Amino acid sequence: MTIEATLGASSSRDPGTASTKGSAGSSWLLCGGCNTMIYGRRFDRAARVCADCGWHAPLTADGRLEQLLDPGSRRDIDVLAIDGDPLGFVDSRPYPDRLRAARAATGLHDAALAVHGTIEGNPVVVVVMDFRFLGGSLGAAVGEVFTRGAEVALRERTPLITVTASGGARMQEGAIALMQMAKTSQALGQLDEAGILTVSIITDPTFGGVAASFATLADVIIAEPGARLGFAGRRVIEQTIRQVLPADFQTAEFLRTHGVVDIISPRRDLRPTLGRLLSVSSRRDDGIPRQPLRAGGAILTKIADLPERDSWESVRTARRLGRPSTLDYIDMILEDFTELRGDRMSADCPALVAGLGRLDGVPVAVIGTQKGHTADELRHRNFGMPTPSGYRKSARVMRLAAKLGLPVITLIDTAGAYPGMEAEEQAQAVAIAENLRLMASLAVPVVAVVTGEGGSGGALALAFADRVLMCENAVYSVISAEGCASILWKDPAAAPRAAAALRVNSRELLRLGIVDGVIPEPDGGADADPAAAASALRAALRICLAELTPLDQMTLVTRRRTRFRQFGVPTAGANATDSDSDTSTPSDAAGKHAAATDDQPGHEQSPHEQTVEAHR
Numbered sequence: 061m062t063i064e065a066t067l068g069a070s071s072s073r074d075p076g077t078a079s080t081k082g083s084a085g086s087s088w089l090l091c092g093g094c095n096t097m098i099y100g101r102r103f104d105r106a107a108r109v110c111a112d113c114g115w116h117a118p119l120t121a122d123g124r125l126e127q128l129l130d131p132g133s134r135r136d137i138d139v140l141a142i143d144g145d146p147l148g149f150v151d152s153r154p155y156p157d158r159l160r161a162a163r164a165a166t167g168l169h170d171a172a173l174a175v176h177g178t179i180e181g182n183p184v185v186v187v188v189m190d191f192r193f194l195g196g197s198l199g200a201a202v203g204e205v206f207t208r209g210a211e212v213a214l215r216e217r218t219p220l221i222t223v224t225a226s227g228g229a230r231m232q233e234g235a236i237a238l239m240q241m242a243k244t245s246q247a248l249g250q251l252d253e254a255g256i257l258t259v260s261i262i263t264d265p266t267f268g269g270v271a272a273s274f275a276t277l278a279d280v281i282i283a284e285p286g287a288r289l290g291f292a293g294r295r296v297i298e299q300t301i302r303q304v305l306p307a308d309f310q311t312a313e314f315l316r317t318h319g320v321v322d323i324i325s326p327r328r329d330l331r332p333t334l335g336r337l338l339s340v341s342s343r344r345d346d347g348i349p350r351q352p353l354r355a356g357g358a359i360l361t362k363i364a365d366l367p368e369r370d371s372w373e374s375v376r377t378a379r380r381l382g383r384p385s386t387l388d389y390i391d392m393i394l395e396d397f398t399e400l401r402g403d404r405m406s407a408d409c410p411a412l413v414a415g416l417g418r419l420d421g422v423p424v425a426v427i428g429t430q431k432g433h434t435a436d437e438l439r440h441r442n443f444g445m446p447t448p449s450g451y452r453k454s455a456r457v458m459r460l461a462a463k464l465g466l467p468v469i470t471l472i473d474t475a476g477a478y479p480g481m482e483a484e485e486q487a488q489a490v491a492i493a494e495n496l497r498l499m500a501s502l503a504v505p506v507v508a509v510v511t512g513e514g515g516s517g518g519a520l521a522l523a524f525a526d527r528v529l530m531c532e533n534a535v536y537s538v539i540s541a542e543g544c545a546s547i548l549w550k551d552p553a554a555a556p557r558a559a560a561a562l563r564v565n566s567r568e569l570l571r572l573g574i575v576d577g578v579i580p581e582p583d584g585g586a587d588a589d590p591a592a593a594a595s596a597l598r599a600a601l602r603i604c605l606a607e608l609t610p611l612d613q614m615t616l617v618t619r620r621r622t623r624f625r626q627f628g629v630p631t632a633g634a635n636a637t638d639s640d641s642d643t644s645t646p647s648d649a650a651g652k653h654a655a656a657t658d659d660q661p662g663h664e665q666s667p668h669e670q671t672v673e674a675h676r
């Protein structure tokens with residue numbers, strides 16, 4: 061614990077001369093970022109953000125609420141006034157003297173306020189901290205204000221937003237201050253159980269006991285640019301490890317790269333960002349998507365409706381760089397999408413995107429692998445191959461969807477999970493396995509669509525769903541055709557033969573019952589007309605969600621488990637190549653899967669080779 065390092069001592073940078081007053085008025089001040097002189101009134105008009113360098117000056121609790129809430133919507137929540145000095149603490153002055161001085165200087169009872177209000181018309185409970193009051197330190201009074209705000213949010217089923225600014229736990233209250241971390245954390249746990257959205261807004265600085273409790277337990281973490289958050293302060297760490305830390309250490313930008321922060325939002329964008337999030341934060345009573353007017357043909361379920369096609373040609377078509385990516389589809393079919401970032405652990409994987417938005421007005425969570433159209437984008441997105449942090453981000457967003465009762469849509473286009481050294485060090489296999497188990501019991505509708513390449517375990521990790529669909533030109537396979545060719549044929553040039561043997565195209569996978577339906581693509585493929593491809597995807601998703609959303613949680617989970625339970629179970633008389641029957645159902649098709657695996661290329665295989673099927 062680093063309680064001794066708290067109370068503002070963790071801040072290496074002074075909060076700035078402009079920081080300690082709520083409003084600058086007609087005076088001149090010195091910017092805490094670039095040392096430029098700023099005229100007070102102009103600074104206030106700019107929400108106390110420096111026009112030259114973008115430095116976000118601290119705000120008072122009242123100033124923050126004024127910026128955040130709809131005008132006239134604030135109603136303060138009564139909190140029992142805690143006036144204790146549990147230890148009879150004296151340093152150079154008695155603690156009660158310090159409290160009196162802080163109250164006189166700020167007009168506040170302690171370092172936090174809890175209020176009701178609305179943000180862009182959405183009701184919220186907001187708890188906001190004020191750094192001027194003893195460095196925003198967490199003592200019994202702040203813990204009580206936060207907990208009371210959380211309890212009101214729970215009772216009224218209203219989202220809870222917190223704005224933190226704190227040096228850490230309040231030393232003068234000793235272990236009583238420490239216990240506030242436990243008290244506030246369990247209050248957030250109750251909001252999780254009740255399915256109520258929580259959002260944390262990190263302002264500079266947020267350290268110690270506040271960082272290690274309610275500031276980082278929220279569903280969505282938003283930070284102001286440059287805001288620093290951490291458990292231990294920079295100086296304590298530098299003294300301990302005897303190294304100089306990088307300049308951006310513990311800043312919002314550093315934290316987003318390391319998977320802690322979802323969104324960095326400049327102050328002027330905070331209200332619209334929150335408005336978007338609040339609008340998708342829960343499933344409404346009317347939250348069942350309408351069936352499209354003309355549903356016929358939106359999902360092909362009969363093998364006869366799909367032309368015979370060469371599997372290798374499908375592989376090449378599925379890999380075309382012009383095909384719409386997950387972000388393209390999100391852009392074309394969702395409203396008010398908010399991307400969520402990071403695994404809250406180590407990193408934010410750019411090969412996997414996730415977030416909340418609305419499909420035809422209905423809130424949904426969308427998760428998908430992201431490739432790209434250019435060499436730069438592909439490199440930035442790691443060629444669409446997620447790392448373990450990608451799968452952990454996906455799991456985090458799926459849990460959030462389950463908490464809020466939102467359907468999950470996954471869009472899959474990946475050659476596979478990233479095969480790399482770091483990925484193994486961070487337990488890629490565990491991340492994939494845990495996703496499979498999580499999806500098996502997720503108590504909300506899940507629809508998966510393979511839009512391009514469905515590469516092995518890295519694809520299945522997002523495809524344990526109630527409905528599994530494929531775009532017409534997509535492929536889905538246990539291993540890449542090239543990988544299979546080099547292992548079993550000892551010749552990568554045998555990839556076309558391997559693709560055919562693996563039966564990777566949509567027609568074959570529909571026959572095997574791996575997918576429930578195929579989404580038709582425009583003439584020439586999805587890349588020939590991305591808008592038409594997106595509209596076909598939207599129609600198919602609407603049909604699936606209209607079917608699944610009315611089902612209760614037990615029915616959903618039971619049917620999903622049954623769907624996957626039956627793969628590989630032999631069915632009497634089944635044969636992979638027997639017919640083009642139009643009446644094939646997933647259950648009898650699943651039986652055929654067993655027979656299909658007999659079709660092996662005839663060459664000597666070691667037991668090792670026979671079991672090697674998925675090295676990615």
Ligand SMILES: [Zn+2]
Binds near residue numbers: 091094095115
């Ligand atoms: Zn500046």
